[in-house]
Amino acid sequence: MRFVQTEERVMLQDTLRRFFADASGDVWADLAELGVIGALFSEDHGGFGGHGFDLAVVFEELGRADLSLPLIDNALVPGRLMLAAGGDVETLIAGTERLAFAHAETAARYDLNWVETRVEGNTLSGEKTVVVGAEEANALIVSARHSGKASDEVGIGLWRVEKDAPGLTLHGYHLAQGGRAAEVTLSNTPGSLLMHDAYTAIADANAAGTLALAAETLGAMEASLDMTREYLGTRKQFGRPIGSFQALAHRLVDLMVEMEQARSAVILGAAHLSDPAQERDRVLAATKNILGRAGRLVAEDTIQMHGGIGMTEEYALGRFAKRIIMADHRFGDMDHHMERFIALSA
Structure with missing residues (x-):
């Protein structure tokens, strides 16, 4: 097709x-x-x-x-x-407002339902980790538990917390793939209730974020392969472009095949984003797993075919490689999504 x-x-x-x-x-x-x-x-x-x-x-x-x-x-x-x-x-x-979603916690790994942050009345206490874009945001949307234990799907709500709210602390830092995130601490911090039962909404938003990150990774893979193809065609050894050597030409073709597989996975994920949750999540688990596997291969092999220049700070390929590798650790890595795909397919 x-x-x-x-x-x-x-x-x-x-x-x-x-x-x-x-x-x-x-x-x-x-x-x-x-x-x-x-x-x-x-x-x-x-x-x-x-x-x-x-x-x-x-x-x-x-x-x-x-x-x-x-x-x-x-x-x-x-x-x-x-x-x-x-x-x-x-x-x-x-573009007049930016919000950041503070949900992930250190003990959660990739479990969306793991929330230890608690709410009493309308004040929140707890810690959130790797909140990307928190420093640039005007306010945070914070998940907190109003009932149940940390691993329950029920009992999770959403609160809006203003950046100047008392008891809110942000510790910002640079991310390896570029951009910034923050560790967020809430200590009896006031918030405005947005939603009382939020697990389904969080899962839906997470699905959209997973697809978006997969597409972003695909774009970085394309750019990396374009740079590698150009480099192999211009870098000369023994009086001829190194791209004419059979070993390198075959490796480049293998990477192009992997990238086209990744593209097909993104297309499939995009087509199923509006499906019922179980089928949507099953397809997106496959998409994220394929992007993780293919992305790692593209990042490692394009760097190797460039040699030392691929690792320099001034050359964009190294930044693309970081972006591709680190993307596998957001919204669930390839191992997590392999297990998820198996479970949802059973």
Whole structure:
């Protein structure tokens, strides 16, 4: 089957590629002005997209561009949570507000239902880890438990916590793949209740984030292979381009096959994003597993075929490789998703 994008998505892709080629200044505001953030949400909610393929187009181009922009963490995931809670995303689409979702905890690993942060009345106490984009956000959406034990799916709610709320502490740091995250501590911190029973909403938002990250990883893989193909065609040894040597040519072809498998996995994931939860999660588990495996191979082999230059800070390939490798550890690594796929397929 041959997959062809709609005319609107091709136009969006072209717009993004041209924009990212010369992006500078306040990129977030420029994306909002172009309407790109609106592509993450449906027309019913003030956007013009919101489907799986819309997300795939936007984040694939973001991955190709080598930009550390927390669009998943400050717009897509919190926006889906706000809509599930009955709110709106007009300020997110306009770029006037950015939100960050504080959910992951140290003991949770990749379990969405593991929440130890507690709420009493409307004050929250607990710790959240690796909250990407927390420092740039205007407010946090924090998951906390109002009943049950740490591993229960029930008893999880969502609260909005303002950045200047008393008892809120952020410890920011740089991420290996670029961008910044923060460790968040809440100590009797006041918040506004958004949603009382939030597990399903969190799982839905996590699914959208998983697809977006897979598409972003695919874009980084494409850029890495483009750089490698160009390098093998220009770097000469023994008077001829090293890409003409059979061993390197075969390795490049193998990587291209892996990348096309990854592309098919992203397309499949995009097509199933709106499916019932079990089928959606089963397909996305396969997508994330394939991207993790293929991405690691592409990152390692493109660096090796470049030699020492591939590891230098000034050369973009090293940054792409970090981006690809570290993406496997967000929203569940390949081993986690292999186990999940088996369980959901049983």
